[in-house]
Amino acid sequence: MSVLAGVPLAGVGWVAVTGLLARSELLASQQALESLQQQVAEGSPAAPAQGAGPPARHRTQAAVRAAAEHAARAHRLTSGPAWYAAAHVPVLGGPARTVRGAAEAADTLARHVIRPLAHTATALTAGTRADGPVNLSALRGAAPELGRAALSASDAREDVNALPRRTWLPSVDRARDRLLARLDRLVPATGDVAAAARVMPSMLGERGPRRYVVVFENTAEARGTGGLPGAFAVLTADRGRLAFESFGNDTEMAQAVAAVDLGDEYAALHGHNAPTSTWVNSNLSPHFPYAARIWAAAWRQHKGERVDGALALDPGALSGLLVASGPARLPDGTEVTAGNVVDLTERSSYAAYRDTRERKRFFLDVARAVAQRLLGAAGDPRRRQALFAALSGQLGEGRVKVWSAHGSEQRELQRRRFGGALPDTSDPLAGLIVNNAAGTKLDYYLDRRLEWAPGRCVTAGREVTATVRLTNRAPASGLPPYVTQRVDDPPYPTRPGDNRLLVSYYATKGARLNEAVLDGRPVLVQQAAERGRPVFTLDLELRAGATRTLVLHLRESASDRPPAVLRQPLVRPLEEVVRPPRLCGD
Structure with a gap:
């Protein structure tokens, strides 16, 4: 009996020890990938000077190989009967399932995503003389492999997203969240690279100028x-x-x-x-x-x-x-x-x-x-x-x-x-778009904040509050007249630095406006549509140094997905806050 009683304890010990080893391997894989990213960012020469070390392509290959080997070892360490059994223990098995799934995802990324991306980057630069054209044949040849890499990245994100969101071990939960955040950035980027490989050869004149x-x-x-x-x-x-x-x-x-x-x-x-x-x-x-x-x-x-x-x-x-x-x-x-x-x-x-x-x-x-x-x-x-x-x-x-x-x-x-297109889906969307209506050059000093927050469930949907905060940080004096001039000729007095904006909120398809509030008071907004999406627009005077807050109370279709945020690239980045939604009926 004592021998049999020791079997579960041995299994727990095995999972604990191999879990620590797997964590070490995953950290080593991450360090190798960070080294690779730094090499690419620095644009290291393909052929170094005398005594400067191995060529950049060899260092790139070494970093990719190291990342793949460490990730593969982490995956092997978290496979096998003990880990399978631990991952399927009700409640207590959550951390084991998460670690096991994260290691598998890391292995997939290193072998099927990072490796083809690095291989393509090397192929596009290797053997190209200075002032030579882009290697279109290498790009065209890489397109199928890059397409498969994009699919692998998407599959890995789906797998990680399906892992337990919260377990009894917070450190594991945080690791899952960090991995998912990286995948949320990597998946669209990989898809972009694959799409570019498909269209760039023809767009760069493969068949004619x-x-x-x-x-x-x-x-x-x-x-x-x-x-x-x-x-x-x-x-x-x-x-x-x-x-x-x-x-x-x-x-x-x-x-x-x-x-x-x-x-x-x-x-x-x-x-x-x-x-x-x-x-x-x-x-x-x-x-x-x-x-x-x-x-x-x-x-x-x-x-x-x-x-x-x-x-x-x-x-x-x-x-x-x-x-x-x-x-x-x-x-x-x-x-x-x-x-x-x-x-x-x-x-x-x-x-x-x-x-x-x-x-x-x-x-x-x-x-x-x-x-x-x-x-x-x-x-x-x-x-x-x-x-x-x-x-x-x-x-x-x-x-x-x-x-x-x-x-x-x-x-x-x-x-x-x-492509810069408005999303043509019914998925949730939150978009803050401003157009300068004064003819000034004051949007250099514009701060924007957008907060999207789901509210209570109502008939056929849920309530949503979109809060827009705009701040004009133009200095009170010292700006050239061309920057502050008002070509809109407003019928009210203005001072240098005052600005005027058309503020538009692009909402989820089918959204309805219940109420709009500006600086605490109800306000009327223009309601229109673009590509089937409701657009709510306010003509807003924004004094120098002032902050104005527009709150839109909306009703949208129920969804457990956060909205895609439409990001208008201006000088100062948009500050965005998206509160987590929940599916009505849960």
């Missing part, structure tokens, strides 16, 4: 997709080789008219601001394909040329890319860096150049210098991998958006984050 209009958005004056469309360029792609044909500014496009019909909903919501005939208002909608179609049509009307697509990026994106490429230099010797490009283009230049024409020439100089620096880095094997990683990050953040005039490519792009 392509031409794109590239718009640089000025986020000091907010528009739906980000910022006001200012400077622009024409980018050509031919068999992987990129070049810029020309550069211009919004003055050149001021009279361009886009003959494009975007539907009755669009006209009702945005039409009074003439977005198809006024270049600076062409991207009032947060749905980027609308703006891109307007830009393509306006370019054809202006130049008589068709373009194959459109791209948009802002100074925040340029900052992220300059980290990888290194600084650019202007004709007067000014260095444009990751640390100063946002300030140069969106704040200090307004004080340095009082003449509008001089300032716009400065913007074009910055655009040219940075564009050429990025193209140079893309042709440099020592920097290409880091630049691709930086570009992937900016695409994922929505600071670089892409649209194709070719249907098959656009269908792929529109499903991804860098």
Whole structure:
């Protein structure tokens, strides 16, 4: 009997010991992946100087191999009869089940996700001469493996999400939450990479030359997709080789008219601001394909040329890319860096150049210098991998958006984050979008906060409260007149630094507004729709130094899923708070 009684105790001891060993292996795997991430971010040369150590591709391969080996050992340690039995003990087995599932997910990620991603990055940089084109055949060949990696990452997230949310061991619960948070970032990023591998070869001129209009958005004056469309360029792609044909500014496009019909909903919501005939208002909608179609049509009307697509990026994106490429230099010797490009283009230049024409020439100089620096880095094997990683990050953040005039490519792009499309699903959504209605450049100083909180269950749904808080942190004095000028000519007195915004909340499909409250008092808001989603808009005066709070009390369909948050990229990031929902009827 004493021998039999010792069997369960031995099993518990085995699980405890192997659990500690598995934890050590998982930490080692994580450290190897962090080393890999640092190598990519630093853009280590493919071939080091004399005595500098092994080439970067060998270090990358070593980091991937180490991560995979440690994760595989953690998986083996948490497999077997003892762990299976422990994971199925009612209540007490929760931590064992979580550790076992986390180790399996880590093994899957290391072998089936990280390894193909690293292999593709190496293939795109290895053997490429300086100033050479992007290796389109390597990219095309990697597409199937990257697609499988995206599916593996998604499956791993589903498996981790199915693990017990709360057990009697808080440290295990926290580890699960951290892993799930990483997967929540990794899954869409992996999907983006796989989609890019499918469409980039043709978009980069695999079968013939392509031409794109590239718009640089000025986020000091907010528009739906980000910022006001200012400077622009024409980018050509031919068999992987990129070049810029020309550069211009919004003055050149001021009279361009886009003959494009975007539907009755669009006209009702945005039409009074003439977005198809006024270049600076062409991207009032947060749905980027609308703006891109307007830009393509306006370019054809202006130049008589068709373009194959459109791209948009802002100074925040340029900052992220300059980290990888290194600084650019202007004709007067000014260095444009990751640390100063946002300030140069969106704040200090307004004080340095009082003449509008001089300032716009400065913007074009910055655009040219940075564009050429990025193209140079893309042709440099020592920097290409880091630049691709930086570009992937900016695409994922929505600071670089892409649209194709070719249907098959656009269908792929529109499903991804860098397509900039409003989600076309019935899943919960919370979107705060602001458009500058004053003509100021004060959105450089705008703070935004959005809180989404589910309330009580009601007939056929649940109550939801969306709280929007906006703060104008413009200084009381010292700003140039061009920054503070009010072209809206309001019928009430204003002071320098006061701003006016069209504040729109994009809600879940089918949502109904019960009440809107501004600064504690009921207020009427405009109710419209875009792509089938309800949109609630308020024309808001925002004094310098003031904070205003808009609360929307809504009724939405019941769901246990948190909302997707629509993030408008501006100078200062959106502060978002999403309270956890629960399914009505639980």
